[in-house]
Amino acid sequence: MSVTVLVGSQWGDEGKGKIVDILSEKYRIVTRYQGGANAGHTVEIGDKQYILHLIPSGILREGVVCVIGNGVVVDPAALLEEIRILKENGISVDGRLFISHNAHLIMPYHKLLDSISESGNKKIGTTGRGIGPCYIDKFARKGIRIVDLLNKDVLERKIRENLEEKNALLEKVYGQEKLDVDEIINEYLQFDKEIDPYITDVPLYLNNAIAEGKSILLEGAQGAMLDVDYGTYPYVTSSNPTAGGASTGTGIPPTKITSVFGIVKAYTTRVGNGPFPTELTDEEGEKLRKEGAEFGATTGRPRRCGWFDAFLVRYSVMINGVESVAITKLDVLSKFDKIKVCVGYELNGKKVKSFPSDVERLNKVKPIYETLDGWNVDITGCKTYDELPHKTKEYLDFISKEANFKIEIISVGPKRRQTILMNG
């Protein structure tokens, strides 16, 4: 029986969706624990591509039960749309999808406030899905939760109370039009009818499942460097994608978590603003974006690209307690004659001892690079580690030593079959 947390170890988009899909063959339950529809997890099966935003990627494996934990912020419109798309593709969520009473609801004013705060001159580059404003209300103890959908009077009262404050803010501070309270109440009463069947006591469900010996995979969204506590604050998301979030976001106690698995992209990408020491703004960065098809799965924005940052991943491995990892998108590096790896940072001529916690310093650091030979061979058809070119193995060996992880899975393409399992 295993309870495994799967975390993105960089700035998101490491290929979590693909690896959750691969691993979920061996798990009975897959649970999301934080974030919301800001996530875009891609799974390719045959000629079909699915992009999941809220529903765990395990939904594509028959028999796997999917759970949305209390740490997630749920946009009911996005959720229902995702359920509809899955149904259209012959995938039913009935009896296989459970949502926590305690998860918070994204409201129309959250999305509006997200876009207003992004229109100023201090842009984070958010996905515009209302994530930050929803978590603000959660921590200000004003949020509306899934459980509130079950009581019409409570739901109506809470929407009215919130709207009073939000409308004053919209009108007086931002000079916007007021939102229609009755329209929102009616919209959410309608959602209630559709979402009710999925609402479950998630901590009880998951803890019972563990007691029965069922294996659970906890699917992180975003990545450790977007964590509100450990990431490149303030250029982060508003939740805890790091492994600790898996416990608070589901009701599974830390003592029941058996391992932490990292997803590591063979190079680095970032969407949105914020420091990125190994970013390449030249034609090599362009080549990485083209070869890796690096465009956001949620917003379609081009992703910023750069060399692998072993110093950053080493920090990520430490704060998450990552034991082993899946290296993804290794095939993307196949067309580079020389590949650089950042092994540390220099600031004002001195080597930096630990990962800087403030963006002011992080914006000024200079990466210290080691240059490795590329392999210049198409590896997308390799089925075993032995089939990989010698230079590819050298690259893997180098980054695993520098960032301090053990490699369990190597991904050489987006498809299920383009996956090398180190233990057979």
Ligand code: GDP
């Ligand atoms: P996630 O948010 O971590 O699930 O990652 P995304 O789905 O946003 O982005 C990863 C992208 O890379 C998706 O388009 C995947 O289909 C694709 N992908 C995943 N693994 C590989 C791989 O090993 N090689 C290549 N070329 N593409 C991959």
Ligand code: IMO
């Ligand atoms: P997955 O799960 C990459 C980034 C946004 C922005 C910052 C804050 O697919 O890896 P938010 O909308 O969360 O308030 O935006 O975080 N971001 C992501 N970047 N992958 C994601 O998810 C992301 N989710 C949010 O671009 O910089």
Ligand code: MG
């Ligand atoms: Mg993504």
